[in-house]
Every structure is written in C-alpha cells, then in structure tokens.
Amino acid sequence: MDHVLAQLLHERVFATLSVLETENRAEPPATARLTAAWRTLLNLHEPTDTGACKACGPRWRKHMCSVWRVATAYFMTPNLSTPP
Numbered sequence: 190m191d192h193v194l195a196q197l198l199h200e201r202v203f204a205t206l207s208v209l210e211t212e213n214r215a216e217p218p219a220t221a222r223l224t225a226a227w228r229t230l231l232n233l234h235e236p237t238d239t240g241a242c243k244a245c246g247p248r249w250r251k252h253m254c255s256v257w258r259v260a261t262a263y264f265m266t267p268n269l270s271t272p273p
Contacts, residue, residue, distance in 0.1 A: 195236055195253075198261060202231065205264040231260055 206224050234244045234256040241247040242254040253261065 195240070198257070198265075199235070202260050202264045203228070227260070230256060
C-alpha cells in the first residue's frame, strides 16, 4: 500500500479512537479498556519502512493486514454506532 495513504489511514483511525475516548469519559471503564486494546493491537500491526506488517510479516507488503482491514471497516464509517 502507498506509504502516504497508509499514514493518513493510521492517523484517521487513531483520531477516531481519541474521539471515542473523549466522548465516553463518563462511560464505564470497559470503554477505556477497549480503546486501549485497539491502540495496542494496531501498534503491534504497524507497517514497517518496507510496508510489511510488523506482526504478520512481509506477505502484507502490498495490502493491509487483516487487523488494519477490520479497523478501517469499523473506524472509518461515517456513523460509528452502525458497524459495516
């Protein structure tokens, strides 16, 4: 995947997680744990300089790994209350 596009996607997903954390401060601690878990999982699956996924390896050099595809499907939707 193009590195510029991957970086923009990365920024957008993490921005969405930040919005969820900010909007749900009064919610139970489960929301905070869930967003923290997503952040950790996505950091483990960051692309390397060559575009490969750190956790999945070089087979995902041309495409997003499955973790980032799921995150994109859920966090890049216009309405966060309705999953794809």
